[in-house]
Amino acid sequence: MYRIVFTQVLSRFDAEAVHHLTIRALRLLGLLPFVTRRLHRLLAPREESLRVTAFGVHFPGPFGLAAGFDKDARCVAPLAAFGFGHVEVGTITAHAQPGNPRPRLFRLPESRAVINRMGFNNAGAAEAARRLRRPRGVPAVVGVNIGKTKVVPESEAVDDYVTSARLLAPLADYLVVNVSSPNTPGLRDLQAVDRLRPLLAAVKEAAGRTPLLVKIAPDLADEDVDAVAELAADLGLAGIIATNTTISREGVASTEAGGLSGRPLKARSLEVLRRLHRKAGDRLTLVSVGGVEDVDDVWERLLAGATLVQGYTGLIYEGPLWPSRINRALARRLRRHGHTSIREVVGRTA
Ligand SMILES: Cc1cc2nc3c(=O)[nH]c(=O)nc-3n(C[C@H](O)[C@H](O)[C@H](O)COP(=O)(O)O)c2cc1C
Secondary structure, three states, X not given: OHHHHHHHOHHHOOHHHHHHHHHHHHHHHHOOHHHHHHHHHHHOOOOHHHOEEEOOEEEOOOEEEOOOOXXXXXXXXXXXXXXOOOEEEEEEOOOOEOOOOOOOEEEEHHHOEEEEOOOOOEOOHHHHHHHHHOOOOOOOOEEEEEOOOOOOOHHHHHHHHHHHHXXXXXXXXXXXXXXOOOOOOOHHHHHOHHHHHHHHHHHHHHHOOXXXXXXXXXXXXXXXXXXXXXXHHHOOOOEEXXXXXXXXXXXXXXOOOOEEEEHHHHHHHHHHHHHHHHHHOOOOEEEXXXXXXXXXXXXXXXXXXXXXXXXXHHHHHHOOOHHHHXXXXXXXXXXXXXXXXHHHOOOOOO
16 A cells, blocks of 8 residues: 555655655654554564564564654654664754755665765754653654764764754753764774774763664674674673665666665675674664565574564655564564574574
8 A cells, every 4th residue: 555655656756755754743642642552552663573572672463663764853752653663863963964965865766775965954953852752652662863963073072972962862862972974084994993993982981771772774784793793892882873875876766865775775784784693783773774674684684693673664664654564574484493582593603
């Protein structure tokens, strides 16, 4: 049904316009607590077997929504009600900023992919904090993803992240330092270990007891993936989220600037996960994201060592019932394989 709506209607409109409309519709839903609660009862994961605890946080299911969809934490409750086991909001920057000029979001339906160069458009950390303080009506696990304000010089990047961390960590179940978006000039250079160490150390201190993760790019060289894993473990971080979008255009026809997500990212994302698991799987929680389309992909990531799995582009092509379909199929698959919990699967074939 959604596929027909997508090809016949949604795909004819500007991708970002559809996104804003979707956010608006979800916000409206959020204003109707009775409906949100009912949706939550129908669609949120409730099987005992799907529950998973990672870095001390209890997740109702391992599959969550990746950062970038709900940048300003406007519709956390409805997203949780549709079945996402966690919602990662952001990227949020210390200061509000408009992002790059439009158009900046492009669908590549034949590749089941998207290219975006949004550039961290968001209303800033204070506004997000205000929204996150509001009661939600349904239970939701919320990750907060923070990034650098574009106009802040790189020499002041640490303070900029720390400002966001202080405001937002107390309101988050986990905090993520995003140093991997291709759309903020110079941002990915912060992944170099000598620059990353002081940044992560300062944000970790500002985050207090909130678990801290770092989100990395798929374009890092393998040795750099290893180095970041070593650093994260050394600093006592909770985990790593891998991966963000890629600047590679392998396998797609478009040459639009920005980050590529969806199916073409699948293989590299899985490869990075396997590497991280070998290097630091015993010390860090691994969150896998990139090209996840269905339960087979989620299953594969769990086997490869991910405790949590996320998706974004799949939601664009599969529609709002996507997370609940995955949850149901995952519970069935666990049963079929004789498992009673996600934990029994994590890392089994790594
Ligand atoms: C339109 C769009 C905006 C995104 N914005 C962010 C962002 O603000 N911060 C971030 O860490 N990742 C962002 N991402 C990356 C996703 O969180 C995810 O890492 C990436 O898309 C790979 O997952 P997917 O293939 O399931 O989409 C964005 C992705 C898309 C498609």
